[in-house]
Amino acid sequence: MKVEIVNHNLILERLSTLRNAETSNKAFRQNLHDLSTFLIYEAMRNVALDKQIVETPLTSTDGWALTSSPILVPIVRAGLGMLDGALTLLPNSDVCFLGARRDEETFHPEIYMNTLPDDVDGADVIVLDPMVATGGSLLHALRVIAASGAGTITAVSVLASPEGVDAIESSDIDGQLFVGFVDDGLNDSAFIVPGLGDAGDRQFGKIN
DSSP, rough: OEEEEEOOHHHHHHHHHHHOTOOHHHHHHHHHHHHHHHHHHHHTOOOOOEEEEEEOSOOOEOOOOOOOOOOOEEEEETTHHHHHHHHHHHHHHHHHHEEEEEOTTOOOOEEEEOOOSSSOTOOOEEEEESESSSHHHHHHHHHHHTTTTTTEEEEEEEEHHHHHHHHHSSSOOOEEEEEEEEEEEOOSSSOOEOOOOOHHHHHOOOOO
16 A cells, blocks of 8 residues: 655644644644645645536536545544535545554554445545554555445555554555555554554543
8 A cells, every 4th residue: 555644734733733742622623624635635736637618607607516426434533623625625425434442452453433334436535643552453454345346445544653654565465555655663562652642532532
């Protein structure tokens, strides 16, 4: 799978807000929304278009429409915060949900929720997952999606580790990952460092 790091100063600025431990849940969600919009914009740069005629107030001219709208698949729960930003640019997309998590002792991934149909009939899919740590959970989700008969598979993430990027690049999945920044590495608990903490907790809070 190909990996593209999206270099943009607005990404660096919004990401700095996400990293800040003092950032509120509300501000975290808003900045994640913005980052999702930036990254989806870049991921859709070469999307297929159909030519059509548009009537302006003055004359007819060539216009363009998406050949099809990709299915959006946020990885629950952290990926939920990326969905609204994606729908801002792709309002006609259908949405399915995958619940993926890792065992905190073995770090092995598991799927605990899947609303994808058994056969998506060649539809293009965009997977929304804010952080790629080991890459295991995302790869597991991508294989589930590929097995459902997806067409072009694109993953969008805000932050990744070098280990996660290596795992994605060395996989046999045909697709592309767009990521906003690659951090230093992983700690002994397989969390991205310096990272931004638990993206789900930072969005929705943590009640003990």
